[in-house]
Amino acid sequence: MAQKRFAFVIEIDRCIDCKACMVACSVENNVPVGHHRNWVKQIGPNGTYPILGMHFEAGNCMHCTNPPCERVCPTGATYRRDDGLVMINQDICIGCKYCIEACPYDARYFNEETGTTDKCTGCVHRVYRGEEPACVATCIGNSRHFGDINDPRSEVSELIAKNKYYTVYEEAGTHPAVYYIYRGERSNEP
């Protein structure tokens, strides 16, 4: 059995912008009011009338293979687990907020209650109990998926094997582990 590599697969055309993932995450992880560990971004409307398009891109920490936040952390509080999840050791974080600036996805927030930085943990506490992360479990449209992409029989592996996918800000050299599947047409017009 190869080393696990956890990843998210998000099917754009199944997202209905209900934001249940954001609520589920905040409840599961006790996220302070005013912050979110995940998001649903509205992309568009794009195009020119009458050919217009709009879609919703849900997201969370990309659990990058080459995380810029981990590189800049001065104390080593941010680290990458062997299973690919990028985590923050809350006992070592000094709250300098350098990683918040370094993240191209704005996936991190400053938790005023603890005085440290916080972000998506991939619900690692649920995953090793055999459950899905809260955002995935609650997803009404079945848009969010989570699993081990090193396992060829997992749901996420099959999804990215069968569909065209894209990742966000790959040009930052981050090698993100959130794969987006969009079967519709993507407009290139800003």
Place this chain on the structure above:
Amino acid sequence: MSHEFHWGFLIVLYLFLAGLSAGAFATSGLANYLGSKKYELIGRVGAYIAPFPVSIGLALLLLDLGRPFRFWRLFVTIRWTSPMSIGSWLLVIFVTLSLIYFFLWLPDRIRNLVRLPHSFRHLFRASTWTPLKAEEVRRWKLIIGGIGFPVSIGVGMYTGILLGAIPARPFWNTPMVAQLFLFSAMSSGVGTIIFILALISHQKISFDECMLLNSVDAALITFEIFLIIPFILHQSLATWSHKESVALIMGGPYTYYFWIGVVFLGILFPLSLEVVELWHIVVKKHLLCRRINLGVFSGAAVIIGGFILRFVFVYAGQASHFLPVY
């Protein structure tokens, strides 16, 4: 795209104060090396300033941390990929050196109150400790100044690299930021010395000292012009994200701060005053500052400009962002 500012006024002030100290130390060390008698006033004022702004800055930096009492975590590890980790070690070395340097420059009767062991044999016998001799003081000033000079360059540069090392912020992510911050740090150090000398002893300042201060500062801020021009050109000619990021100072919310505060007040205005001063020294062979105290204005302008430069970069950088391809 709207963005929260996580680094605020404290960080701006800290980056500015750390740079100012680095500049003051480097100038003092250089002046002492070039001629400890000839440039004594510069060496002394620089050495007296150096340790304090950076110490205030570090206090502000601690206040900005989410968990200030965990700051020691920085010093139980070195992470070579994190500019902040390297920078915090550099700052500790710099503050230590600048305090020693400050001590060496104290007037004899104050410095002589402190007795030191002369060799390892005397280390544990405090009764044999003696004050430093004049010859030793001269030698140690050169040694500490010599070690501290590259360290202060490092501190000045680190404040820029801290920002420049972040690919996620296109406004910062260019090698020019580190150079700009370095030259601005050095020039705000020189500017502070010019300002203080102009306030306390513009009648006593010598020909050589006036020449050195004004020419060094004029050179440094001229370099800044030649960094700002390629900075704007490169950002405008790079990717869409970079182009949009430089728009923050080319019509965006930071335009007036940058062009009036940094370029005019911090560079062009003091540069013209310094050129006038230098012209009087070189061509007319007399010191203009004896009659008109230009140093007060050029020094203050350089200091204010250096501060606004940090402000513009810290805020505009955080407002800049990668832009999606669709």
